[in-house]
Amino acid sequence: xxxxxxxxxxxxxDNGCGDSKTLNFGLWWRTIRDIPPHQLAARVEFEIxxxxxxxxxxxxxxxxxxxxxxxxxxxxxxxxxELELANNRPSVNPSADSYTFTFxxxxxxxxxxITWNSSxxxxxxxxxxxxxxxxxxxxxxxxxxxxxxxxxxxxxxxxISDWIAANPLYSFDGWHPYTTSLRIVNWTYAIxxxxxxxxxxxxxxxxxxxxxxxxxxxxxxxGNHLLENLRALIIGGLNFSHPHAETFVQIAVNQLSxxxxxxxxxxxxxxxxxxxxxxIVMNLVAESVxxxxxxxxxxxxxxxxxxxxMLQFALGIRLAxxxxxxxxxxxxxxxxxxxxVTSWVSQLLGNKAEGRRQEAECRRQKGRGxxxxxxxxxxxxxxxxxxxxxxxxxxxxxxxxxxxxxxNEQAKPNISQSPIGSFxxxxxxxxxxxxxxxxxxADFSSAASSAPSAPSAPSAPSAPPAPSAPPAPSAPSAPPAPSAPPAPPAPPAxxASVYDLHNWDTSCxxxxxYYILRHSxxxxxxFDCALPCPQELPPHAHADCLTIDVYFQGQPxxxxxxxxxxxxxxxxxxxxSTLAHNTISIANQNQSEIWxxxxxxxxxxxxxxxxxxxxxxxxxxAAHNGYTQPPLNTLHHRWVGLGTREIVIIDYLxxxxxxxxxxxxxxxxxxxxxxxxxxxxxxxxxxxxxxxxKVLGLATDDEVQxxxxxxxxxxxxxxxxxxxxxxxxxxQGLLSTKSxxxxxVMKLDSQPEVTWRYSESQGVLxxxxxxxxxxxxxxxxxxxxx
Numbered sequence: 001x002x003x004x005x006x007x008x009x010x011x012x013x014d015n016g017c018g019d020s021k022t023l024n025f026g027l028w029w030r031t032i033r034d035i036p037p038h039q040l041a042a043r044v045e046f047e048i049x050x051x052x053x054x055x056x057x058x059x060x061x062x063x064x065x066x067x068x069x070x071x072x073x074x075x076x077x078x079x080x081x082e083l084e085l086a087n088n089r090p091s092v093n094p095s096a097d098s099y100t101f102t103f104x105x106x107x108x109x110x111x112x113x114i115t116w117n118s119s120x121x122x123x124x125x126x127x128x129x130x131x132x133x134x135x136x137x138x139x140x141x142x143x144x145x146x147x148x149x150x151x152x153x154x155x156x157x158x159x160i161s162d163w164i165a166a167n168p169l170y171s172f173d174g175w176h177p178y179t180t181s182l183r184i185v186n187w188t189y190a191i192x193x194x195x196x197x198x199x200x201x202x203x204x205x206x207x208x209x210x211x212x213x214x215x216x217x218x219x220x221x222x223g224n225h226l227l228e229n230l231r232a233l234i235i236g237g238l239n240f241s242h243p244h245a246e247t248f249v250q251i252a253v254n255q256l257s258x259x260x261x262x263x264x265x266x267x268x269x270x271x272x273x274x275x276x277x278x279x280i281v282m283n284l285v286a287e288s289v290x291x292x293x294x295x296x297x298x299x300x301x302x303x304x305x306x307x308x309x310m311l312q313f314a315l316g317i318r319l320a321x322x323x324x325x326x327x328x329x330x331x332x333x334x335x336x337x338x339x340x341v342t343s344w345v346s347q348l349l350g351n352k353a354e355g356r357r358q359e360a361e362c363r364r365q366k367g368r369g370x371x372x373x374x375x376x377x378x379x380x381x382x383x384x385x386x387x388x389x390x391x392x393x394x395x396x397x398x399x400x401x402x403x404x405x406x407x408n409e410q411a412k413p414n415i416s417q418s419p420i421g422s423f424x425x426x427x428x429x430x431x432x433x434x435x436x437x438x439x440x441x442a443d444f445s446s447a448a449s450s451a452p453s454a455p456s457a458p459s460a461p462s463a464p465p466a467p468s469a470p471p472a473p474s475a476p477s478a479p480p481a482p483s484a485p486p487a488p489p490a491p492p493a494x495x496a497s498v499y500d501l502h503n504w505d506t507s508c509x510x511x512x513x514y515y516i517l518r519h520s521x522x523x524x525x526x527f528d529c530a531l532p533c534p535q536e537l538p539p540h541a542h543a544d545c546l547t548i549d550v551y552f553q554g555q556p557x558x559x560x561x562x563x564x565x566x567x568x569x570x571x572x573x574x575x576x577s578t579l580a581h582n583t584i585s586i587a588n589q590n591q592s593e594i595w596x597x598x599x600x601x602x603x604x605x606x607x608x609x610x611x612x613x614x615x616x617x618x619x620x621x622a623a624h625n626g627y628t629q630p631p632l633n634t635l636h637h638r639w640v641g642l643g644t645r646e647i648v649i650i651d652y653l654x655x656x657x658x659x660x661x662x663x664x665x666x667x668x669x670x671x672x673x674x675x676x677x678x679x680x681x682x683x684x685x686x687x688x689x690x691x692x693x694k695v696l697g698l699a700t701d702d703e704v705q706x707x708x709x710x711x712x713x714x715x716x717x718x719x720x721x722x723x724x725x726x727x728x729x730x731x732q733g734l735l736s737t738k739s740x741x742x743x744x745v746m747k748l749d750s751q752p753e754v755t756w757r758y759s760e761s762q763g764v765l766x767x768x769x770x771x772x773x774x775x776x777x778x779x780x781x782x783x784x785x786x
Contacts, residue, residue, distance in 0.1 A: 027593060030601035034535040042220035049216075053170045061169050065212055072200070072207040073242030080192040080294050082399040083139075087147035093154035095162075103128035104565075105333070105721030113162050116174060123173070124566050124720070130167075130179035132160075132186040136393055139193050143392035148194060156190055156197060164205045169212070177218045178225050180209050181232035185287070188236050189393065210236050214248050223263065223537045224270070224277050230256045231284040238295045249292075253300065256288065260306040268313030269512035273530050274540050275317055276330035279341045282310040286345045287397065294400035308349060314342050316507035317516060321554035325526045326562035326718065327514070327547070328533070329540035333719040336391070344390035347398055506618055508611060515611060517618045517642040522553035523748070525642045529606045529622035532592050539598030543590040544581040545606055545624040546638040548665075550647060552748070555686060556668040558582055564717035568597035575717060582666055584651055586634045586735070587659045591626030602629070608637070614784040617641040617648075617773065621782050633657055634735070637782045639775065647746040648765065648773060652782050654739045663731040663742060669716050669724040673706045681751045682706060682729065689749050695731055696743040696756040696765075702733030739777070 032040065053061055062069065100109045103125050117126060138156065142148040167174035174180075187206055191198035213232055218225040233252035237245045263271045263281070270278040285307050292299050317324050322339045323332065335341070390398070507516045513530025526549040533541035550558040561580040565571055576594040578585040585591075593601030604626030611620040623637035634655040641648045653661060667673070673682040673693065682693040695704050707714075709725035716724045731742060741763060745752045753768035761777040775784050 027595065027601045030593060031538070031595075031599050034538075034603075036536055039220055039222065039536060046216075046218075046220050049170075050172060054172070058168060065170050065215070066208060067211065067215055069208070069211055070242070070244055072204045073240040073245060075191075075198055075203060075239055076241040076295065079238055080189070080291065080397075080400050082294075082403060083189060083192045083393075083396045084195065085142055085146075085148055085193050091150070092157045093150050095154065095158040096151075099155060099159065101129060101134065105719060112158065113166065114159065116163065116166050117172075122565070122567055126173055127176070127179055130163075130174045130176075131182040132163075132190075133182065135186040135190045139189065140392050142193070143396070153194065156194065160187065160190070160197070160202055164201060169208065175212065177213060177216050177229055178221075180213050181228040184209050184213065184232040184236040188239055191239075193396075206236060206239065210240075210245070210248060214251075221537075221539075223272055223534070223539075224281055227256070227259060227263070227281055227284055230259065231288045234288045235291045238291055238297075249297070253288075253292070253297075253303075256285070257300050257302045260285070260303060264306045264310060265511040267509040267511040268309035268311075268316075269509055269514065270310070271534050272328070272537060272540050273512055273514070273533065274328040274330050275324040275326075275338075276332075276334045277328075277540065278310065279314060279324075279335045279338060282307065282314060282345060283335065283341050285310070286341075286348050290348055290397040290401040294397075294403075304349070307345065311342060311345050311349070313509060313512075314338060314345075315503070316509065317514060318342070318503075319516075319524055319526075319551055319554070320522065321551070325514075325516075325528070325549045326560045327528050327530070327544060328542050329563045329566075331563050331718065331720045333721075340390060340394075344394040344398060347390065348401060510609065510611075513606060513609065513622075515620045517620070517640070519618075519642060519644065521644070521748075522551075523642060523645075523647070524551040525549075525640060525647055526551075527620050527622075527640050529609050529620065529624075529638075531606065532603050533600065535603070538600035538603070541592060541594065541600050541603070542576045542581065543578040543592040543594050543604065543626070544583065545591050545604045545626060546622060546636065547581040547583045548640060548649065549582070550746070552686060552691065553688075557671065557684065557686075557691060558665050559668050559716060561666065561715065562717035562719075564715075564720060564723050566597055571723075572597055579662065579664060580666070580714070582664060583638070584636055584653070584661055584663045586627045586632055586636070586653075586655075586661055588662070589627065589632065591624060602626075608781045610781070612784075615771070615773070617643050617784075619784065623782070631657060632659065634659070637777070639782045639784075641773065643771075645748045646752065646767075649744040649746075650763070650765075650775065650782065651742045652739065652777050653735055653741070655735045656737055657735075658737065659735050661733060661735055661740075664714075665729040665744070666714050666716070667727050667729065669709070669726040672708065672727065673729060675706065676751070679751055683751075692747050692751045693729060694745045694747075694752050694754065696745065696754070697741045697758060698731075699733060699740070702731065702742075704729070704731050706730075 049065075053064060056064070095112050098109050098111045099114070100107060102108075104122075106122075106125055108121075108125075114129075116129060121129070135156065138148070138152045142152065163174065169175065184206065187202065191202065191206075210233065213229055213236075217229045230252040233248045234256070237248040237252065239245070265271055270281045272278075285303065289299050289303065289307065318338055319325070322337060324330070324338055326332075504518045504520045506518050507514075509515065513528065515527045515529070517525040517527070528544060528547045530545070532538070532543065532545065544560065547560055548558060549556070549560060560582060561575050563575055573594070574580055576590075578590045579588075583591075591604035593603075595601065604624045606622050606624045609620070609622040613619075619639060619641035621637065621639040623635060625635075627634040627636060632655065634653065634657065637652040639648075639650040639652075641650075651663060667684070671684055671686075673684050675682055680694065684691050684693070698704065706727060706729055708727045712726065712728045714726055714728050716726050718724075731744075739761060741758050743756060743763075743765065745754055745765070755764075755766040757764045757766075763775050765773040773784070775782060
């Protein structure tokens with residue numbers, strides 16, 4: 001018997017990094033060949049300036065970085081007036097000896113004056129230090145109390161002034177365009193909430209940062225980074241009453257329209273295909289809209305159309321617990337909750353319908369608008385009244401937008417806009433579930449409340465960026481053991497009313513490649529058959545094509561790994577690897593050539609995507625080409641189906657090389673599978689029931705095993721800075737030069753009694769009640785036979 005092909009370097013590939021830890025010119029070529037020349041040129045220009053300008057004296061740095069700089073204009077009167085705190089403290093306490101910061105679940109106490117850049121910080125933690133996102137947390141507390149306390153006011157004054165003194169122009173990371181963008185927005189909210197902060201020094205620094213950002217947008221990165229630049233230029237530019245500032249705003253608005261037409265797919269998903277970054281982008285667009293309306297500007301229809309489409313996508317991927325699948329780079333503490341973002345965005349769009357009745361007849365508002373107040377009035381959702389709840393800062397932004405729309409009859413600047421086609425009404429298995437009325441949108445997490453709640457907990461930090469110059473990969477080492485508490489907190493119990501409010505219709509997003517099959521009994525089966533990333537923008541891609549997630553009544557059962565850090569190394573490699581996802585690895589290889597921290601060579605492309613209803617089953621099937629190149633020449637096609645109490649996963653593998661395969665299903669922390677040898681079934685006990693697993697189609701050399709959390713080397717990373725050990729159900733074996741089919745049957749409440757037959761690319765799965773699933777593989781497509 002021939003020895004099976006096990007990959008190029010098993011010791012390296014096992015940690016999910018392939019052969020990426022050696023200097024490989026072919027890998028470099030496959031990484032950069034998809035990047036447009038203008039984007040590569042912009043990267044080279046950025047790196048040259050980043051290294052050379054800081055070496056120049058400030059007298060030369062200013063004209064080279066800022067161009068012809070005008071004197072600092074006066075602040076715009078009335079802009080974001082609703083953010084102002086009622087009682088401003090006139091005095092400022094002396095600075096504290098130290099200040100405590102917590103980012104990415106890591107807490108540091110820093111002496112004052114602050115060391116803003118240190119090799120002891122991770123790059124991502126240092127970025128967060130320069131964001132000043134903690135300003136939002138201070139404002140939320142102040143809005144709840146009705147005033148800002150003296151300690152918080154002093155912290156704001158002293159740390160902003162200290163940053164200005166310690167970070168001269170073009171010193172990094174403080175002047176990275178991404179950190180500059182977030183800081184501009186946060187400082188703007190601070191000086192509008194506390195006018196005493198808008199002194200000459202701070203206003204001048206903001207003006208310089210705006211001029212710098214206008215000339216140094218991240219065209220070399222694109223994606224969410226460029227959108228953050230544009231939000232900052234809009235919100236920060238509106239701060240100043242000057243034609244030069246209005247030029248910044250108008251250019252940014254026009255570019256935002258253009259970028260949204262490029263970055264938002266037809267089904268409403270952001271093209272980086274990360275649910276976390278989708279929410280980040282939706283939130284930044286909404287904040288831009290609210291601030292434009294506050295200043296009396298007209299917002300192009302194309303921006304509002306795309307914002308509405310993004311809202312529908314976000315509602316469609318919402319799981320019963322108010323979370324979303326952790327696909328690609330995603331974590332729950334990288335952005336505010338899905339319910340928070342969708343709640344305030346829905347109110348923002350509703351405000352426009354309320355404030356400007358003539359626009360209610362526009363195509364975008366037909367069938368969606370109803371009267372809503374900025375603070376969130378009670379809405380009807382599926383016949384029940386609930387409260388739309390949003391945090392205090394977003395409530396203030398809603399108030400600013402609403403007041404301006406109601407009192408301004410004429411639009412100020414006339415911003416050009418591009419045409420947009422009609423909104424696609426995607427059919428989900430014959431049922432249109434993509435376009436709920438805004439009046440039916442509710443914050444499900446607060447469904448049981450009967451009155452507006454107090455301001456929510458401080459907002460999560462903004463999502464971290466992809467650093468501009470990731471360090472070179474280090475030498476390979478064994479993957480680290482998970483370091484975290486043994487299990488994450490259990491999700492809170494959901495009130496019965498939540499299940500009445502939750503949309504249990506299946507969500508089908510064929511342009512993004514995301515599908516969530518749902519049944520009203522509480523089963524949710526999420527299937528990812530998406531491209532890993534835009535061809536020219538790979539930083540947040542994972543090798544996860546055809547992965548699945550399974551939830552029952554909000555409780556996670558099988559879930560992807562998530563993302564705990566962005567630092568290059570073994571943890572980052574493993575979290576992006578195919579073996580860290582609920583799919584199949586061939587010859588210990590990754591489907592896509594992920595390497596470094598944010599790089600990808602060859603990218604797996606999904607194809608033959610089909611979906612539908614058949615014999616009381618909802619199903620989706622797809623294949624990918626990640627293993628079709630020599631020497632593997634292997635095809636992986638997966639069919640997933642959701643019945644009334646069952647889930648079926650059929651994997652079809654076809655190869656022209658003797659090799660091995662590994663199929664993994666990563667379970668939520670705390671779950672344990674018990675094996676029943678008499679029926680060859682694994683049982684997982686949940687709170688109110690059990691779910692059973694049976695693997696079919698195995699050959700003599702195949703092996704199924706449960707690896708518990710102590711030996712699996714798998715972890716769940718729902719947040720940056722957190723990793724929780726968990727168990728794996730693993731199926732592995734050998735592939736010979738012919739087709740192979742492996743089937744996993746999951747069933748609630750009772751063990752599955754099934755009969756499995758397969759021969760010559762045709763199969764039948766028969767259940768105890770005589771229901772049958774018949775399928776065949778023809779023309780590289782796995783499909784159901786009626």
